[in-house]
Amino acid sequence: MSYAGDYLAKQLIRSSCSLALNYRELGAGTDKDKINKLRISLKELRESQRNLNIQSKAKLFSEESLLKLKDENDQLIRIMVTRIKNIKLGITNLESLVNFKFKFSFTL
Numbered sequence: 001m002s003y004a005g006d007y008l009a010k011q012l013i014r015s016s017c018s019l020a021l022n023y024r025e026l027g028a029g030t031d032k033d034k035i036n037k038l039r040i041s042l043k044e045l046r047e048s049q050r051n052l053n054i055q056s057k058a059k060l061f062s063e064e065s066l067l068k069l070k071d072e073n074d075q076l077i078r079i080m081v082t083r084i085k086n087i088k089l090g091i092t093n094l095e096s097l098v099n100f101k102f103k104f105s106f107t108l
Contacts, residue, residue, distance in 0.1 A: 002060065005060040008054060008060065015044045015048045031088075049074070049077065056070075
């Protein structure tokens with residue numbers, strides 16, 4: 001493995017671990033605290049996304065080996081964005097989300 005490949009792989013591990021640790025801290029706290037932790041997690045996911053794109057474009061690893069990681073990362077970004085939006089709307093669980101969507105559909 002090249003120096004660049006080794007460096008980027010290790011950086012990907014660091015950003016992934018940071019994401020996991022920040023996401024784990026969501027438990028208790030105010031909505032503002034939760035959104036802050038989610039934004040930090042989202043930042044780490046976007047860093048991971050850029051890292052994977054650099055590795056792909058530099059052909060440090062095969063596109064096939066990175067494809068699954070890119071897809072997983074993209075799904076996690078979507079989840080984080082949705083969680084942030086839901087907290088801002090006051091939706092904290094699935095039942096609240098269903099009720100919100102039900103009420104919203106009748107207001108249109």
